[in-house]
Amino acid sequence: MTSAGVTDAPQRILIVRLSALGDVMMASGLIPSLRSRYPDAHIAWLTEPAAAPLLREHPGLDEVIVWQRPQWQQLWRERRYGALWRALRELRAQLRSRRFTLALDAQGLLKSALWAWLSGAPRRVGLLPREGGQWLATERLVPAKGADPRIGAEYRALARHLGAPDEAYRLDLRFDQATHRRALDALAGRKVLPPFAVLCPFTTRPQKHWFEDRWAALAERLAMHGITPVLLGGPADQAAAARITQAAPSAINLAGQLKLPESVALISHAALLVGVDTGLTHAGSAFRIPTVALFGSTRPYRDADSPRTAILYEPLPCSPCKRNPTCGGRFDCMRAHTVDHVFATAQQLLAAAP
Numbered sequence: 001m002t003s004a005g006v007t008d009a010p011q012r013i014l015i016v017r018l019s020a021l022g023d024v025m026m027a028s029g030l031i032p033s034l035r036s037r038y039p040d041a042h043i044a045w046l047t048e049p050a051a052a053p054l055l056r057e058h059p060g061l062d063e064v065i066v067w068q069r070p071q072w073q074q075l076w077r078e079r080r081y082g083a084l085w086r087a088l089r090e091l092r093a094q095l096r097s098r099r100f101t102l103a104l105d106a107q108g109l110l111k112s113a114l115w116a117w118l119s120g121a122p123r124r125v126g127l128l129p130r131e132g133g134q135w136l137a138t139e140r141l142v143p144a145k146g147a148d149p150r151i152g153a154e155y156r157a158l159a160r161h162l163g164a165p166d167e168a169y170r171l172d173l174r175f176d177q178a179t180h181r182r183a184l185d186a187l188a189g190r191k192v193l194p195p196f197a198v199l200c201p202f203t204t205r206p207q208k209h210w211f212e213d214r215w216a217a218l219a220e221r222l223a224m225h226g227i228t229p230v231l232l233g234g235p236a237d238q239a240a241a242a243r244i245t246q247a248a249p250s251a252i253n254l255a256g257q258l259k260l261p262e263s264v265a266l267i268s269h270a271a272l273l274v275g276v277d278t279g280l281t282h283a284g285s286a287f288r289i290p291t292v293a294l295f296g297s298t299r300p301y302r303d304a305d306s307p308r309t310a311i312l313y314e315p316l317p318c319s320p321c322k323r324n325p326t327c328g329g330r331f332d333c334m335r336a337h338t339v340d341h342v343f344a345t346a347q348q349l350l351a352a353a354p
Contacts, residue, residue: 012099013038015045016116017106018067021260022279022300024051025286026152027106029169031060033159036168044098046115053261058174063098067091067115095119104162106155109133127158149302151285170305171286175265183258183266187230190252196228197346198267198284200275201244202237202255207297207325208277210334212240216247217339218274222346223250227271231255232263232280271353272346276334285309290349292342296333297321308353310345312337 103121113133126137233255241255275281284291
């Protein structure tokens with residue numbers, strides 16, 4: 001790890017974290033950390049369209065710059081290379097016009113390192129840089145793996161590297177009142193009254209999923225105890241959510257019916273969240289509501305930095321396997337989470353909540 005001492009406070013800072021949604025949420029703690037260290041700085045965040053709604057309303061950011069990557073990919077597929085080159089030049093010019101003095105590559109990939117470099121910032125810090133991106137950074141930060149068990153450990157290390165106090169780091173998600181109102185209107189439209197529990201069963205990889213029959217059983221158990229279960233997810237999750245709610249008539253299915261900001265804002269009003277390793281689950285910890293996180297093939301952190309989050313993880317010889325499961329589709333690590341155990345954990349968190 002190379003490090004340069006902080007002398008003159010940078011006045012114009014660019015954070016580059018393009019995706020994914022869960023990582024953007026975990027990296028959101030950089031905003032209060034940087035504000036603590038550099039209260040008068042201009043702070044901008046470069047991201048992709050999917051994650052931009054998580055950042056646009058944050059009062060700690062002066063600007064959110066969006067790389068329209070899907071549009072660029074479409075131009076490439078259509079072989080419109082001239083239009084693609086013009087789009088690249090325009091975004092580069094937009095970044096250069098900000099005259100950033102510090103760029104933080106918080107993703108560590110070649111694509112993120114390239115944008116940090118194209119920004120023209122003279123100081124560029126690469127966090128866990130790889131894919132050749134390390135050669136585009138002026139500083140490389142490689143925190144010791146597993147040294148910090150807390151959520152967002154690598155981003156915390158980046159904040160400390162820049163001189164921010166450790167206690168300033170906290171996941172920080174903000175939305176305007178209109179977003180909260182739309183979320184609550186969606187509940188009112190389905191006649192959902194407090195208390196309600198948010199269930200987040202869906203993510204991008206099947207080995208991170210819990211089983212649909214267990215979600216249905218958990219939903220019915222919650223309903224029997226006076227807590228309305230509400231399923232959240234994206235448009236691609238609608239079929240699976242429909243199967244779960246067909247088996248659990250007490251559950252309310254909002255999968256695919258809310259945009260990302262409304263889904264996250266809705267979580268802040270929930271009495272309980274149960275979810276797998278996905279961005280919405282991390283939001284439960286960010287808002288410090290009672291949260292049960294079901295990990296298996298992945299375990300992104302051991303400490304959610306919230307006393308109201310319980311992490312359920314059964315270590316097996318093969319886990320965490322991440323993207324390379326060896327169980328032949330049994331997903332034994334997730335099968336170890338029984339409905340009884342998950343429900344009992346939720347009850348304990350609810351009992352302890354004020």
